[in-house]
Amino acid sequence: MNRYLTRENAIRWAPLMVLIGLVILFTAINPAFFSQRNFARITVAAAPALMVAIGVTFIIVMGSIDLSMEGTVGLTAVLFCFLFLATGGTLAVGGWVAMPLILLLGAAIGFVNGLVHVKLRIPSFMASLAIGFVGTGAAVLVTGGDIVKIDDDTFRALLTWRIAGFPLMVYVVGGFVLLAWFIQSHTTLGRNFYAVGGGEELAHASGLNVRRVRIMGFVLAGMFYAVAGILQVAKLGQAESVSGANFMFISITSVVVGGVALWGGIGGVWNTVVGVLIVNVINNGMVVIGLPDFLQDGVLGLLVIVAVVLSTDRRSISFVK
Amino acid sequence: MSTFIKDFIERETLSRRNFLFASAAGLTTAAMPGVFGGGMARAATDPALAWSYRDRASAYWNSIVSGGEAFTESLGKPKDAMTSLINEGSSEKSLADIKAFLAKNNGACAIACDANDSPNARPVAEAAQAAGGYVSTIWNKTDDAHPWDFGDNWVSHMSWSDEKPAEETARILFEAMGGKGGVVHLGGIAANNPAIERLNGLKNALKDYPDIELLDAQPADWDTTKAAELMASFLTKYGDKITGVHCANDNIAYGVMEALKAEGIEGMPIVAYDGNPEAVQMVMDGDLLATVFTNPHWGGGITLALAYHAAIGTFKPSEEPNEHREFYGPTILVTAKDAADFKAKYLDNVPSYDWTDFWGPSNGPIVYK
Incomplete structure (x- = not known):
């Protein structure tokens, strides 16, 4: 067998192959799909979801799960709008202050999430779900169910200002992806996520402070959710308590489709990038090729299964639960 | 559970x-009907x-x-x-x-x-x-x-009954389109009754406008984010053929407007439904042609x-x-010419109603098809 054509390599590149295959398929049916304008539309749709998915990737790599994203995104988006308006209502005057503050808030929510999980010994599934509900509830409380709008043209340049045909927010997301990749590959914390996900007892026995790594993971995830919250406002010009709706499904599906294993230790940031693109290409492509709407949910489900089958190495595990 | x-x-x-x-x-006898029906x-x-x-x-x-x-x-x-x-x-x-x-x-x-x-x-x-x-x-x-x-x-x-008001907004939309061109409809959750009625209203109005083509109608689930993404996909598929947008509610219209804003498209005729304060403001600003208030x-x-x-x-x-x-x-159509009056009457000051006038503002008996 060719040195490059190993089973391992095939699995590593499978998600990207699936993505390219989908692009070819949709283009063959409707050539309008393959245009720079459409790719810009897909990346704008994917931008906030990608930030959420990258946040949860760190947690999934540790073998835990985080379901707090909808509440965290909703609350950070709403509070971002309030802060932005309170500090001048425009980026140029004082609105920029809202950005670092909201990132800190995201980190704080993640910190509480991690503490509840680690200190109270509540499974991450339940702890994060509960924190997510608290977040949504808090967002309803501060908005009273209303919509908060931001009309500042400077801030909205994230959506309207284009470089080489792609809106500014796509480049911002690109920057955060590089940051996430750097944390994953070039920091002790990043490597420790894999140590915990690959074998927690072993990591603990080797002297690693597993609890601290877990809490740090949730802090990092919370920060990325806050970035998603800000981008969601940039994309829609408004925030409401349900601004985070659907992110749970789309982010976890994307992470798994991209080849990150739910049992931890396998995959990483690039898998997630490809996974988010796959899900968004499917969503966009189904409309562009004119698939009837009543078939779309079913087809999305089938394509997700196919993508997971192709992109995860199921031979290396003895059972799936 | x-x-x-x-x-x-x-x-x-x-x-x-x-x-x-x-x-x-x-008091058993007195309480019996209450407890046992x-x-x-x-x-x-x-x-x-x-x-x-x-x-x-x-x-x-x-x-x-x-x-x-x-x-x-x-x-x-x-x-x-x-x-x-x-x-x-x-x-x-x-x-x-x-x-x-x-x-x-x-x-x-x-x-x-x-x-x-x-x-x-x-x-x-x-x-x-x-x-x-x-x-x-x-x-x-x-x-x-x-x-x-x-x-x-x-x-x-x-x-x-949403069919008639949705038909009226469609007519306003078609007039603004000059009676020709292509329209897309972004609907609510497909199985919801109001979503079905609002699409039917659009289809009824289409019968009188032979030069207007319904390019596509798909559910956006009453959701702003989903509407923005669906509108972006419509733009890829139909491009310049889209000359008007019929939305099943205000939240969907907000998403549509942002998707258009991202592309630098201005002045697209759009109609919505629900009469939320933000949408009424948009009607006053000329960004939205009409919405419908159900009080x-x-x-x-x-x-x-x-x-x-x-x-x-x-x-x-x-x-x-x-x-x-x-x-x-009741349903009240809100358009550019009456939006300011409407806002002053219903939104800026909530009118005080006579809560014993049970049926006065209502709109006739429910009709089954």
């Missing part, structure tokens, strides 16, 4: 305890008030609740005298909450309710009848269930008022004609 079991136990415990207390006090309608002097609805995360339900509270205050009570029973989109919770509320108050209740989905209206009415309470419903009920089949206890049902504040107040006045015996529902028990709520 656990809350369901918990609620169930709580409810059963409550009714048993009430029964024991009542027996001990020698029989549907005997008794006038209560001061019924407990409740509104059962989906959630507080939307402008629409907040407005409904504000109407219920305004009515409660008109009785000289604090607004928290009205209990909110929030079902969070669960019909089981909706029914369990209502049964618990009936049991807690021995049936002396006036409840306003959106049963969350159509089949749930019947068990809600049955629960009210069994406990001797009074319930008025809005939006959801099946076509074969009617208030007059439940004696006095299912006081009334109000719904809104949820009045709906929220009058629905509770009907249940309350039936409960205290102001009128006897079974003696009222059918059109007073099943009727359409």
